[in-house]
Amino acid sequence: MSQMSVVGIPACTKLISNYIQHATPARYGAALMAASNAVPVLIPPEGEPMTALLDRLDGLMFNGSPSNVAPIRYGADFDATPDFHDPDRDATTLPLIRAALDRGIPVLCICRGLQELNVALGGTLYQEVHKVPGRMDHRAGEGTREQLFAIKHNVSLSGRMAEICGASEIAVNSLHGQGIDQLAPGLAVEALAPDGTIEAVRVEGAKSFAMAVQWHPEWEVTHFEDRKRLFEAFGAACAIYRQGR
Numbered sequence: 369m370s371q372m373s374v375v376g377i378p379a380c381t382k383l384i385s386n387y388i389q390h391a392t393p394a395r396y397g398a399a400l401m402a403a404s405n406a407v408p409v410l411i412p413p414e415g416e417p418m419t420a421l422l423d424r425l426d427g428l429m430f431n432g433s434p435s436n437v438a439p440i441r442y443g444a445d446f447d448a449t450p451d452f453h454d455p456d457r458d459a460t461t462l463p464l465i466r467a468a469l470d471r472g473i474p475v476l477c478i479c480r481g482l483q484e485l486n487v488a489l490g491g492t493l494y495q496e497v498h499k500v501p502g503r504m505d506h507r508a509g510e511g512t513r514e515q516l517f518a519i520k521h522n523v524s525l526s527g528r529m530a531e532i533c534g535a536s537e538i539a540v541n542s543l544h545g546q547g548i549d550q551l552a553p554g555l556a557v558e559a560l561a562p563d564g565t566i567e568a569v570r571v572e573g574a575k576s577f578a579m580a581v582q583w584h585p586e587w588e589v590t591h592f593e594d595r596k597r598l599f600e601a602f603g604a605a606c607a608i609y610r611q612g613r
Contacts, residue, residue: 373404373609373610374610375400375606376422376464377397378457390413402599404602404603411460413457413461414460416459418460418463426610426613428475429476429481432480432543435454437484438458441458442487444493448496449546466489469574472574475579476579476580479581486551490552490553491553504565506544506582508543517541519539519541520540521540524560525537525568528570541584543584547582548566548582555569557569576608577601
């Protein structure tokens with residue numbers, strides 16, 4: 369086996385057994401190992417000092433989470449989900465994203481990660497997409513994990529995302545309540561849902577792989593060709609960065 373890249377995954381702040389703990393769903397690291405030839409390292413949500421870890425990493429994957437980016441981070445006065453924030457994660461991921469892009473470290477953002485990327489670069493979010501006129505309900509609903517992560521709708525692909533996935537349209541799962549409102553400067557839209565919701569973006573002029581998706585390709589990553597190809601492309605970029613580093 370060739371040498372594996374090391375990819376950082378920001379952890380979330382969790383109250384578990386009445387103790388503050390740092391955690392993230394295991395499926396993200398498993399997907400890296402299965403399809404990116406990379407091993408995961410969790411990054412504690414301890415704020416901007418965590419950017420010091422970038423000297424040791426070959427890539428960053430900003431994963432999904434039940435929490436939402438705090439509206440104050442993008443200048444919104446109204447907070448529609450005050451009980452679903454993780455300020456420690458916000459204080460960590462937003463500077464990490466900017467620092468990683470400055471260095472040219474490969475970045476893959478998933479769900480909350482896409483929203484973090486947009487906010488980090490100056491964009492805004494819809495706090496409740498399902499309440500925006502003309503938009504679908506993109507939330508997961510109820511059921512087993514298999515039901516929650518089942519295919520929900522198609523997305524139309526363009527640009528680099530279409531090249532990576534090898535298709536102009538794919539079927540995706542959908543588990544998000546928030547989404548991009550004002551697109552950040554420097555981001556290009558690379559996927560749209562049927563209702564016009566932005567489902568993937570690329571950082572224009574990035575020094576390396578820098579893409580984000582609103583769906584969850586880490587789920588059953590090797591069972592779907594488009595998901596596997598996305599993680600393979602990210603892994604290839606991490607390997608190139610590792611060799612240069």
